[in-house]
Amino acid sequence: MDEEDTDRYSLLSRRGILTGASAGALALLIDSFAWTNVATAASTVKWVKPLKGPINYTQDWEGNGNFPYSPDGRHRALDMIRPQQVDSPVYSMAAGKVVQSGWYASYMGYCATVKHADDYYTLYAHLKNAPIVDEGETVAAGQRIGTMGGTGGYPVHLHLEMYKGGTSRHTPSPGGHRIDPEPIVRAAPFPGETPQLIGEEMPSYAERVYDATQAVPAGSWGWVRLNAENHVSLFSGGLVLATASFTIDNLAVGDVVKFRFVKYNESTGNMLSLGPVEVVGTTGSTFGQLAAVIDLGTDRRLRLQMMSDVAAGVTLTGIDLRGLKWSS
Incomplete structure (x- = not known):
């Protein structure tokens, strides 16, 4: 990461949004808006x-x-x-x-x-x-x-x-x-x-831990929507700092699984992707983390997808979704 991204990473870490990133791959993706647009106005409620x-x-x-x-x-x-x-x-x-x-x-x-x-x-x-x-x-x-x-x-x-x-x-x-x-x-x-x-103008926090397993697609490159579809309403509309941490079992050393965030419009089906980040297999369980600063506007929801061309038997065993949200 360059100096500017390091500063952003530090902000997310201080907020408690990024955890354990040193254990595996991390991509910090900045959506196409000015970082300074993150609202900090106070609320009296x-x-x-x-x-x-x-x-x-x-x-x-x-x-x-x-x-x-x-x-x-x-x-x-x-x-x-x-x-x-x-x-x-x-x-x-x-x-x-x-x-x-x-x-x-x-x-x-x-x-x-x-x-x-x-x-x-x-x-x-x-x-x-x-x-x-x-x-x-x-x-x-x-x-x-x-x-x-x-x-x-x-x-x-x-x-x-x-x-x-x-x-x-x-x-x-x-x-x-x-x-x-x-x-x-x-x-x-x-x-x-x-x-x-905790006002609309201040960041609100939410998380959702998904423990069920999902097979990593084998033998064909193509984006697959994760079963851990992000039903946390935090990730629908507004300005979001989000992370997805995931654990993969049985991924051979050197094999690659790609992950990306997608801004999805449920009315039109239109998708705009951010990423991807590549997670490369290591000895034992492989850990990866994808972080993004995303403007979801008023009509988009955050999704998480993966793609791979690995042998059968590779399994996604855990996803931890969390983030901060500012109002649109």
Whole structure:
């Protein structure tokens, strides 16, 4: 890497995004935008998670379905549960004022909506009973507002929506927009801990570890989409610093497997690739890491692909996806 790339590598390392790169191949790819465009503006909202741990995330922003509140049919929210927990409290993610409390609609059940600073809103749906806070009441970050449930005809879970601007979750006012909650929820501390600044203008962190195995394609050069398709909503739209770390078993010394990131438009099928990086076989398991600074704009999702011409029996045994995201 040249001096400039070394500085960028140091930034990612300090952020905890690059780990163990000295153990194997590393490619740092810079997308076609000015590095100085990475936003650092502050936000006044301090967040906590809406549930205590442990938390399982069951449906993300991109979920497909006939969602009556979503103009494009996608989920545009985050669903989560607390495994084997009954009657789990739901907490306001930030200080604010309750602007809606009670039965919302047949498909949402009991809901509470809180307006926060900077014109942010959070909505907590499918509560077990009517919220324990009233419309007009001021709440603190981490204050209990209800109990997780399944009203509206769903299994027990919390359906969380976030948006900015306006008074309608369907059509935020000019300049407003719906927000993917996952990066903020994952980065926020738990209720009872000190709320943290995690705004759209500040980098949010997410990771997804994929442990299942996948055979490396043998005998033919051609790009193959990894089973670890990046369903972390962090990697859909916006400005991203992302890494993919992977472990390969049975790769002969000197054999090569190539990896690359792809910016994929789900509507048109158009793909723009970054890379690739070549991972060359070593004795024992082979480790590689691909890092990229990528502008996904408003309509692209990050994918990871591999290509090889190796003998049968080579296996990808682990992928660790993580990154930082700034808003578009």
